[in-house]
Structure formats: C-alpha cells, structure tokens
Amino acid sequence: MDQNQLKALAAQLRYMSDASPWYRERLAGTDIDGAQLTTESMATLPRFDKEQHRQSQEESLSRYGHPYGLHLCAPVGQVRAVHATSGTSGLPTFYTFTQADLRTNDAAVAAGLAAAGVRPGDAVLHAYALSMFVGGVPWVRGISALGAAAVPVGAEGGTARLLQFATSIRPRVLCCTPSFAEHLIERTPEVAGVEVGSLGIELLICGGEAGAGDPAVRAILEDAYGAQVRDVQGGAWGHFATSCGEGEGMHLVTADNVLLEALDPHSGRPLPMENGVVGNLALTSLRWEAGPVLRYDMADTARFFTDRCRCGRDGLRYQLLGRTDDMIIVNGINVHPSAVRDTVAGWYPRVSGAVRVVVAGSDARVSPPVDVKVERGADEDPSGDAELATQLEALLRDALRFRARVEILDPGQLGRSDHKTRLLVRSGAAR
Ligand SMILES: [Zn+2]
Incomplete structure (x- = not known):
C-alpha cells in the first residue's frame, strides 16, 4: 500500500x-x-x-x-x-x-x-x-x-x-x-x-x-x-x-x-x-x-x-x-474445476477443451475418485477413448494431486454456454 x-x-x-x-x-x-x-x-x-x-x-x-x-x-x-x-x-x-x-x-x-x-x-x-x-x-x-x-x-x-x-x-x-x-x-x-x-x-x-x-x-x-x-x-x-x-x-x-x-x-x-x-x-x-x-x-x-x-x-x-464456491476438497487437497479444465485443455487438440466435474451432493468435501467428463477432440478416433481416459487420469493425479475417473464423450456433447460455463455439476444422487 x-x-x-x-x-x-x-x-x-x-x-x-x-x-x-x-x-x-x-x-x-x-x-x-x-x-x-x-x-x-x-x-x-x-x-x-x-x-x-x-x-x-x-x-x-x-x-x-x-x-x-x-x-x-x-x-x-x-x-x-x-x-x-x-x-x-x-x-x-x-x-x-x-x-x-x-x-x-x-x-x-x-x-x-x-x-x-x-x-x-x-x-x-x-x-x-x-x-x-x-x-x-x-x-x-x-x-x-x-x-x-x-x-x-x-x-x-x-x-x-x-x-x-x-x-x-x-x-x-x-x-x-x-x-x-x-x-x-x-x-x-x-x-x-x-x-x-x-x-x-x-x-x-x-x-x-x-x-x-x-x-x-x-x-x-x-x-x-x-x-x-x-x-x-x-x-x-x-x-x-x-x-x-x-x-x-x-x-x-x-x-x-x-x-x-x-x-x-x-x-x-x-x-x-x-x-x-x-x-x-x-x-x-x-x-x-x-x-x-x-x-x-x-x-x-x-x-x-x-x-x-x-x-x-x-x-x-x-x-x-x-x-471459491466451486472449489472441492479431495482428501484434503483443494481442487478448482477451472484448474481441471485448464489442465485437460493443455491436451488440445486430442481433447476439445470442454470439461465437467461431476460430484454428488452439496458438500465441498468429495471422496475420490472424482468423475470428470471430457470431450474427445474433433479429429480423434473413439477407439482411443480408453487410453485417453487413463492418460488424463494420470495427468490430473500428477498435476492436481487428486484421483479422477475420466469419461470421454463425443465432441459437442457437454454443451457450451453463451455466458459463464458451470464447470462443476452437482448431481442429486449419492454415489
Ligand atoms: Zn506485464
């Protein structure tokens, strides 16, 4: 000051x-x-x-x-x-x-x-x-x-x-x-x-x-x-x-x-x-x-x-x-959904860049593995999905220190917002 x-x-x-x-x-x-x-x-x-x-x-x-x-x-x-x-x-x-x-x-x-x-x-x-x-x-x-x-x-x-x-x-x-x-x-x-x-x-x-x-x-x-x-x-x-x-x-x-x-x-x-x-x-x-x-x-x-x-x-x-209201805590580690998106986006064009983190309930504390939905890149073959998911799980573990369960989706499936995208989705059902 x-x-x-x-x-x-x-x-x-x-x-x-x-x-x-x-x-x-x-x-x-x-x-x-x-x-x-x-x-x-x-x-x-x-x-x-x-x-x-x-x-x-x-x-x-x-x-x-x-x-x-x-x-x-x-x-x-x-x-x-x-x-x-x-x-x-x-x-x-x-x-x-x-x-x-x-x-x-x-x-x-x-x-x-x-x-x-x-x-x-x-x-x-x-x-x-x-x-x-x-x-x-x-x-x-x-x-x-x-x-x-x-x-x-x-x-x-x-x-x-x-x-x-x-x-x-x-x-x-x-x-x-x-x-x-x-x-x-x-x-x-x-x-x-x-x-x-x-x-x-x-x-x-x-x-x-x-x-x-x-x-x-x-x-x-x-x-x-x-x-x-x-x-x-x-x-x-x-x-x-x-x-x-x-x-x-x-x-x-x-x-x-x-x-x-x-x-x-x-x-x-x-x-x-x-x-x-x-x-x-x-x-x-x-x-x-x-x-x-x-x-x-x-x-x-x-x-x-x-x-x-x-x-x-x-x-x-x-x-x-x-x-701060989007942040989740996984085994004591603070995880921002935007950091997950940024980390995954580093693999563009193998991925589209669109990501959702899906957690159950409204608690900030979440038990691993955390569900992460990722879109495949537009020119990628779906036959590589399983390998891509495994690689992204390792990437998130190394970069952000939490265990993810990655699901690969077709490009465009996650939808795009014309304003602000909610990267964190809270599902009502308990896991
Ligand atoms: Zn400057």
Missing part, C-alpha cells in the same frame, strides 16, 4: 463512517483519520463478504424500503445506475453507482481497455451479458469513453446476431467470456459459413470467469482466432485489471481506485503480499460514493505476483484460479 492509497483509504473510511450508521458502528474504535493506518492495521478493519452483502440488503429493504444495503452511503435519490449479479436464491447482489461513480468507473474501464490494447477508433464487439451485469453497460460506457466504437450485441443477442455484426462491421476487438469465445469457434462455421479466424478479430478481451489466464486455454483461443488474448477483470468500484500478453497474471490498472488483499481462505486473515501467494481476492474501494466496500471477499481464488513483469512494469498483478 503506497502513501496515495493510504490517504485515499483514510478519506474513504471517514466518508463511510460519516454517511452510514452501519459503517460507523463497524468502524468504531478504528483510527480512521489515518494517523496510524498502515498495511498491518488494515488487517484489523472489518471484512465484508457475499453473505453479509445479502444480509445488509435484506435489512435495508425492510428498514428503508430499498434493497441496496445498509452499506449504501449516498442518499438513495442520488443513485444513477444499478447493476446486479443473480444469487442462487433470494435477492440478487446489487452494485450502485452515483454520478461521480459513473465518471470514476468510465475512466477506469477506458484506462483498463486501453492497457489491454484497445485503441481509439477501434470497433469493439461487446458480447458479455448486458442485462444488469457489471461487464455489460459499464463496459459499453467505458468503450465509448476510450474513444472506440461500442457495438453492444451482448450475450443475449445470441450467436447468429453476433456473427451478423461481426461479419458486417468487422470489429478489431471482441469482448466476451472465454466460454463464449470457445463456443464461437465451433458455431461460426455452422452459422456464418466461415472459420472464426477469418472474422478479422485481432484482440480478444476475455473476462467474467477464469480461463483466459491459463496458457492452455489462451493457446486454444489464440490459435483459432489468430488474435491476441487478454485476461481481464473489472467493471465496478473503478476496478480494472488486464493481462499484458507477456508476464503471468493481470496488472491492476486502477490502484488509485481499489486496494487488493490476499486473504487466507480458512482464517480470513490477510496473507503477506509476496510473489506467488495464493488466497481469496479481497477488494477495498478507495473512492466510491454509492456502495463502497471494505475488504470485500470476491469469492475468487487468486495467485498474486509482486515481481517485475516481463513487460517491464512494476505493480501488483494477479491471476484468477477459480471461484
């Missing part, structure tokens, strides 16, 4: 404490004027997570008649935009923006996309979900703020519509989830009669889920599109991070707006921010008006890098490894 971040943090905490009785109570006893605020004392500040976020919303709904949470610091009449992620049950999780937040966020998305390689004058085909998602309208605004032309087809537009605009406008840049980018590789020849590599896309900006950060997945996309691939995260609180195409992980582009921490997944304590450390990604907003967040556990497992990147830049970088 540098001096500018400390100063911004102190101002943000003062604002939160003044504006929200809920934050005032939680911050009681903290020296929020910053005289003693340090990286160490940061660890004493209260944390926030998805569950508390939902509770805060339930309470504000019953107390004040709005669902934006007790952590809303701006008057409700000053909220200028609302975004949300859908929960598995109950209220969606809301993200609110004031006019000043929109300015902060537009500039952050623009700066992030510029760092990812988008240039003024580019046409940018936007294929993330547009409905409520922070990667939707906030990104479209950021694309325009950068001076590029936003083409907001959205994931909801569907493959045929997307390809219609891709072939007529011929945008240089495509923004979508890695799942959707993979889906387009197979669907473009069927729908548009051409290979995805002939669309003229030079830059693929993939966020919304882990995947593009993995070399094997990235190689599949780069190969098929003939494009550079960037792994990105951002869209709210003025947060934006992007890979650079050279070193590992994503550069935090907007360190003025957010502070990132690595938390121990079990104790919640902050881990020392050292090169290579793996923990839960926690975000603190530094200049947010509407619903600022303090040490918010994003439910992402990330690896952090603090060394100088191969591109020559310093500053924090991180790579998303998977969702």
Whole structure:
C-alpha cells in the first residue's frame, strides 16, 4: 500500500463512517483519520463478504424500503445506475453507482481497455451479458469513453446476431467470456459459413470467469482466432485489471481506485503480499460514493505476483484460479474445476477443451475418485477413448494431486454456454 492509497483509504473510511450508521458502528474504535493506518492495521478493519452483502440488503429493504444495503452511503435519490449479479436464491447482489461513480468507473474501464490494447477508433464487439451485469453497460460506457466504437450485441443477442455484426462491421476487438469465445469457434462455421479466424478479430478481451489466464486455454483461443488474448477483470468500484500478453497474471490498472488483499481462505486473515501467494481476492474501494466496500471477499481464488513483469512494469498483478464456491476438497487437497479444465485443455487438440466435474451432493468435501467428463477432440478416433481416459487420469493425479475417473464423450456433447460455463455439476444422487 503506497502513501496515495493510504490517504485515499483514510478519506474513504471517514466518508463511510460519516454517511452510514452501519459503517460507523463497524468502524468504531478504528483510527480512521489515518494517523496510524498502515498495511498491518488494515488487517484489523472489518471484512465484508457475499453473505453479509445479502444480509445488509435484506435489512435495508425492510428498514428503508430499498434493497441496496445498509452499506449504501449516498442518499438513495442520488443513485444513477444499478447493476446486479443473480444469487442462487433470494435477492440478487446489487452494485450502485452515483454520478461521480459513473465518471470514476468510465475512466477506469477506458484506462483498463486501453492497457489491454484497445485503441481509439477501434470497433469493439461487446458480447458479455448486458442485462444488469457489471461487464455489460459499464463496459459499453467505458468503450465509448476510450474513444472506440461500442457495438453492444451482448450475450443475449445470441450467436447468429453476433456473427451478423461481426461479419458486417468487422470489429478489431471482441469482448466476451472465454466460454463464449470457445463456443464461437465451433458455431461460426455452422452459422456464418466461415472459420472464426477469418472474422478479422485481432484482440480478444476475455473476462467474467477464469480461463483466459491459463496458457492452455489462451493457446486454444489464440490459435483459432489468430488474435491476441487478454485476461481481464473489472467493471465496478473503478476496478480494472488486464493481462499484458507477456508476464503471468493481470496488472491492476486502477490502484488509485481499489486496494487488493490476499486473504487466507480458512482464517480470513490477510496473507503477506509476496510473489506467488495464493488466497481469496479481497477488494477495498478507495473512492466510491454509492456502495463502497471494505475488504470485500470476491469469492475468487487468486495467485498474486509482486515481481517485475516481463513487460517491464512494476505493480501488483494477479491471476484468477477459480471461484471459491466451486472449489472441492479431495482428501484434503483443494481442487478448482477451472484448474481441471485448464489442465485437460493443455491436451488440445486430442481433447476439445470442454470439461465437467461431476460430484454428488452439496458438500465441498468429495471422496475420490472424482468423475470428470471430457470431450474427445474433433479429429480423434473413439477407439482411443480408453487410453485417453487413463492418460488424463494420470495427468490430473500428477498435476492436481487428486484421483479422477475420466469419461470421454463425443465432441459437442457437454454443451457450451453463451455466458459463464458451470464447470462443476452437482448431481442429486449419492454415489
Ligand atoms: Zn506485464
């Protein structure tokens, strides 16, 4: 944490404490004027997570008649935009923006996309979900703020519509989830009669889920599109991070707006921010008006890098490894379904790259062997399935240290998502 971040943090905490009785109570006893605020004392500040976020919303709904949470610091009449992620049950999780937040966020998305390689004058085909998602309208605004032309087809537009605009406008840049980018590789020849590599896309900006950060997945996309691939995260609180195409992980582009921490997944304590450390990604907003967040556990497992990147830049970088709510524990070993997908995808073109991890029940702890469904590569002969399965089981045992039972399926059988693919499938029946 540098001096500018400390100063911004102190101002943000003062604002939160003044504006929200809920934050005032939680911050009681903290020296929020910053005289003693340090990286160490940061660890004493209260944390926030998805569950508390939902509770805060339930309470504000019953107390004040709005669902934006007790952590809303701006008057409700000053909220200028609302975004949300859908929960598995109950209220969606809301993200609110004031006019000043929109300015902060537009500039952050623009700066992030510029760092990812988008240039003024580019046409940018936007294929993330547009409905409520922070990667939707906030990104479209950021694309325009950068001076590029936003083409907001959205994931909801569907493959045929997307390809219609891709072939007529011929945008240089495509923004979508890695799942959707993979889906387009197979669907473009069927729908548009051409290979995805002939669309003229030079830059693929993939966020919304882990995947593009993995070399094997990235190689599949780069190969098929003939494009550079960037792994990105951002869209709210003025947060934006992007890979650079050279070193590992994503550069935090907007360190003025957010502070990132690595938390121990079990104790919640902050881990020392050292090169290579793996923990839960926690975000603190530094200049947010509407619903600022303090040490918010994003439910992402990330690896952090603090060394100088191969591109020559310093500053924090991180790579998303998977969702914490998708993680399973096999004989004490943490296994992310996204890591299984990334490991198996390294064997492309013997495999298609599509993978599902199937477990029984809802418990995070799973007994081996773990069922893993893998699609055979398009040009592979089914007679080699048994050998391929055995080899993949050995690969997963060596690379991820768990025992898998691999089933090989025909290509295309696992289906593709136009948004985010659920890599973990929980079957109801006990094994
Ligand atoms: Zn770099």
